[in-house]
Amino acid sequence: MANSENGWPLVVEAQLEPLAWLPNNARLLAGPVAQVLGYVARQFAARVEPITSTSSFRPKATIGSGSTYSNHASGTALDMNGGRHPQGSKDTFTDPQVGAIRQILAECSGVLRWGGDYAMPITDEMHFEIRPGATAAQVAAAAAALTTNTPNPEEDMPLNDADKSWMTGEVHRVVLEILRAPEFQLNDIPARVLAAKVSDDTGTLAQTVRDARQIARRTEIAVQNLSS
Numbered sequence: 001m002a003n004s005e006n007g008w009p010l011v012v013e014a015q016l017e018p019l020a021w022l023p024n025n026a027r028l029l030a031g032p033v034a035q036v037l038g039y040v041a042r043q044f045a046a047r048v049e050p051i052t053s054t055s056s057f058r059p060k061a062t063i064g065s066g067s068t069y070s071n072h073a074s075g076t077a078l079d080m081n082g083g084r085h086p087q088g089s090k091d092t093f094t095d096p097q098v099g100a101i102r103q104i105l106a107e108c109s110g111v112l113r114w115g116g117d118y119a120m121p122i123t124d125e126m127h128f129e130i131r132p133g134a135t136a137a138q139v140a141a142a143a144a145a146l147t148t149n150t151p152n153p154e155e156d157m158p159l160n161d162a163d164k165s166w167m168t169g170e171v172h173r174v175v176l177e178i179l180r181a182p183e184f185q186l187n188d189i190p191a192r193v194l195a196a197k198v199s200d201d202t203g204t205l206a207q208t209v210r211d212a213r214q215i216a217r218r219t220e221i222a223v224q225n226l227s228s
């Protein structure tokens with residue numbers, strides 16, 4: 001079986017894994033290769049620019065008019081936004097974008113090569129691939145490291161105004177639901193007054209949290225009163 005330029009064997013459709021969230025029916029060699037290049041694509045979309053087009057598996061594609069098989073033919077290469085970063089063009093990314101790309105590549109344990117780093121004559125800034133010499137074991141280790149080291153993005157994301165307003169709404173909703181429960185509908189005037197205050201409150205999340213704490217304390221007292 002012939003190999004592509006990076007030494008990985010040519011593959012057929014059945015060996016590929018779809019990256020369904022990407023445009024243009026993106027698919028790569030199933031397993032660690034798809035995991036690592038899939039990571040690159042997700043990070044690229046989050047940290048470099050949105051992905052509007054891709055090119056991935058191209059059966060038996062060759063490099064230029066030569067007889068060397070392209071890494072696209074082994075399912076180990078992914079092009080992103082080719083229209084904006086065409087083959088042969090240089091400096092199609094800004095410096096901060098290049099910085100982000102280098103950081104993403106570094107996170108993949110050195111198993112990748114970026115077409116922007118190709119020696120002349122032909123740069124290929126849309127193109128990311130498994131680098132020549134990277135073994136299956138090294139790519140598997142890189143994929144495993146990504147799984148262990150990648151923080152859940154939701155844990156690190158600062159709250160924006162929309163999040164805060166959603167959370168405030170949720171706190172109001174839950175608090176009101178609790179206060180409307182039958183056991184508080186009877187003669188629990190303080191709770192009802194508080195419910196009205198919370199529902200009118202357009203203040204900050206911190207204020208809502210303070211209100212919720214106060215309600216929780218009063219609710220505790222009310223429950224004690226009910227059960228005594």
Ligand SMILES: [Zn+2]
Pocket residue numbers: 072077078079124126127128
């Ligand atoms: Zn390419």
